[in-house]
Amino acid sequence: MTDDQIRNIDETSPRESSFNVGRIIALLALIVFLVFVLQNTQDSNVELLWMTVTLPVWLVAVILFVLGVIVGYYSKSRKVRAKRKALK
Numbered sequence: 235m236t237d238d239q240i241r242n243i244d245e246t247s248p249r250e251s252s253f254n255v256g257r258i259i260a261l262l263a264l265i266v267f268l269v270f271v272l273q274n275t276q277d278s279n280v281e282l283l284w285m286t287v288t289l290p291v292w293l294v295a296v297i298l299f300v301l302g303v304i305v306g307y308y309s310k311s312r313k314v315r316a317k318r319k320a321l322k
Contacts, residue, residue: 271295 274291 267299
């Protein structure tokens with residue numbers, strides 16, 4: 235298997251245009267998220283196990299969003315590695 239074939243494994247469908255349904259949905263979700271962040275500036279108590287922290291709601295939302303992006307990226311990269319390993 236060549237390096238070019240391995241690099242193209244993560245492409246599951248041909249790209250017909252730069253704006254497909256998935257990108258439009260992601261863009262709309264980002265806009266809704268930004269509106270939520272801008273409208274929720276009040277403080278909130280966040281409890282996790284034995285800790286209680288007072289943070290603005292928008293900061294909690296941003297932290298959770300970043301954690302979600304990291305988990306999604308890690309999950310996708312594991313799938314790509316598994317496909318590469320299966321093809322070798």
